[in-house]
Amino acid sequence: MNRQPLIDQIPALRRYARALTGDAWVADDLVQDTLERACAKWRLWLAGSDLRAWLFTIMHNLFVSQVRHRVRQGDLASPLDLAGLAEPAAPASCADSAIDLQRCLLRLPEEQRVVLLLVTLEDLSYAEVARITGVPTGTVMSRLSRARSRLQELMDASAASPARAAAESAAPSLRRLK
Amino acid sequence: MDKRPAPLLREEELHTLLDGRLDAAERDALEQRLVQDPAASATLQAWQRQREALRSLHGEVLDEPVPAALLAVAGQAQHAHQQAQQGWRWGGMAAGVALAFGMGWFMHGQLQSPSSGALLARQQPVREFVHQASLAHAVYAPEVRHPVEVGSAQEEHLVQWLSKRLGRPLKLPHLNEQGYELVGGRLLPGDEGARAQFMYQNARGERVTLYLGSAPDNVGGQGSTEFRYSADGPVPGFYWVDEGFAYALSGALTRQQLLQLAQAVYHQL
Numbered sequence: 418m419n420r421q422p423l424i425d426q427i428p429a430l431r432r433y434a435r436a437l438t439g440d441a442w443v444a445d446d447l448v449q450d451t452l453e454r455a456c457a458k459w460r461l462w463l464a465g466s467d468l469r470a471w472l473f474t475i476m477h478n479l480f481v482s483q484v485r486h487r488v489r490q491g492d493l494a495s496p497l498d499l500a501g502l503a504e505p506a507a508p509a510s511c512a513d514s515a516i517d518l519q520r521c522l523l524r525l526p527e528e529q530r531v532v533l534l535l536v537t538l539e540d541l542s543y544a545e546v547a548r549i550t551g552v553p554t555g556t557v558m559s560r561l562s563r564a565r566s567r568l569q570e571l572m573d574a575s576a577a578s579p580a581r582a583a584a585e586s587a588a589p590s591l592r593r594l595k
Numbered sequence: 596m597d598k599r600p601a602p603l604l605r606e607e608e609l610h611t612l613l614d615g616r617l618d619a620a621e622r623d624a625l626e627q628r629l630v631q632d633p634a635a636s637a638t639l640q641a642w643q644r645q646r647e648a649l650r651s652l653h654g655e656v657l658d659e660p661v662p663a664a665l666l667a668v669a670g671q672a673q674h675a676h677q678q679a680q681q682g683w684r685w686g687g688m689a690a691g692v693a694l695a696f697g698m699g700w701f702m703h704g705q706l707q708s709p710s711s712g713a714l715l716a717r718q719q720p721v722r723e724f725v726h727q728a729s730l731a732h733a734v735y736a737p738e739v740r741h742p743v744e745v746g747s748a749q750e751e752h753l754v755q756w757l758s759k760r761l762g763r764p765l766k767l768p769h770l771n772e773q774g775y776e777l778v779g780g781r782l783l784p785g786d787e788g789a790r791a792q793f794m795y796q797n798a799r800g801e802r803v804t805l806y807l808g809s810a811p812d813n814v815g816g817q818g819s820t821e822f823r824y825s826a827d828g829p830v831p832g833f834y835w836v837d838e839g840f841a842y843a844l845s846g847a848l849t850r851q852q853l854l855q856l857a858q859a860v861y862h863q864l
Contacts, residue, residue, distance in 0.1 A: 432656040442741035452668040537649045
């Protein structure tokens with residue numbers, strides 16, 4: 418069986434996973450799990466159908482179950498759970514602004530972050546994103562709206578008041594998950 | 596000719612325009628209405644900048660060679676050890692958390708000992724700091740695959756980033772002469788603001804962590820203290836306060852080894 422099409426998808430999967438989790442190791446673990454699952458279920462994929470959408474669906478399902486698992490375990494060790502604690506300060510350099518953007522992203526609820534990233538990074542249609550995430554297209558649109566507005570607020574707030582960084586990080590709040 | 600102003604743009608229309616989901620005619624029509632809708636125009640511009648920033652966020656990953664481990668997975672059929680590895684991974688995290696909680700109780704008991712009430716009151720915030728340092732060590736030091744947020748390969752950036760977060764220029768001490776290489780660092784929450792944890796590892800894989808942040812308000816008179824040793828917990832360490840900043844060096848080492856490392860750190864700060 419020719420695996421080249423699968424290999425061609427890996428860079429996009431890695432980028433998406435990294436933005437989604439904010440951690441290179443966690444992201445590559447997620448990609449690895451996705452590939453393993455895909456290999457195991459290879460026969461379920463209909464040749465000629467959209468390989469990318471299928472892979473992103475597998476990854477989405479793994480991500481959701483990992484988040485649930487982590488919540489059940491009360492896992493404090495995950496970088497995901499700590500990432501939301503610090504209010505980003507004003508970007509001073511390219512690398513800093515990227516880290517701030519990533520931190521703001523991680524403060525979005527998972528379901529909004531997923532939709533925003535699938536639309537923005539992968540240029541998937543709203544209907545494809547709806548299929549991948551298993552929700553109606555209308556829900557995709559409302560999550561996209563909330564994600565874009567909320568991310569903008571977070572970025573504006575972080576640019577406006579870097580001094581709040583320390584104050585806010587001193588008052589951690591538990592992550593919201595449903 | 597219709598003189599009525601065009602209807603304001605709906606958010607959904609902004610998304611379709613931004614995400615390029617329209618044909619040329621639809622796009623032109625929306626763009627004409629956009630001219631008369633400054634609010635929607637501003638939103639669109641902000642979202643456009645956001646979209647570009649997101650697309651460049653980890654753009655370098657697209658050009659990196661695919662890691663060999665992922666290529667190997669893609670090139671082979673399912674292997675059974677994945678299940679075992681998964682179990683190990685979550686199990687390891689759970690053990691770290693359990694250890695951290697256990698240690699919380701342990702230190703709670705240990706810290707009740709001094710006799711002087713005044714001394715106790717003055718030292719309480721420092722104890723809290725040391726407690727959090729040990730907790731952070733117990734949670735993160737056992738992590739095999741992702742012990743730090745920013746790795747040593749980006750050392751300069753790590754220092755810049757944590758300096759900004761802690762609101763004061765940090766110096767990253769090196770322990771190479773003592774046989775410990777930097778693993779990386781992470782940002783943590785604390786009572787007085789952000790705290791940083793740097794992690795080091797020797798050739799045998801033994802790890803020590805340096806935990807630092809603003810000292811609790813009422814520490815000593817001068818904002819500085821001598822080295823103190825906290826020995827009873829599973830992860831002992833030396834801690835001290837210097838110019839309003841508190842430090843704790845923790846690791847599963849002997850008192851003498853820890854003291855040498857703490858002194859090496861102190862002399863570089």
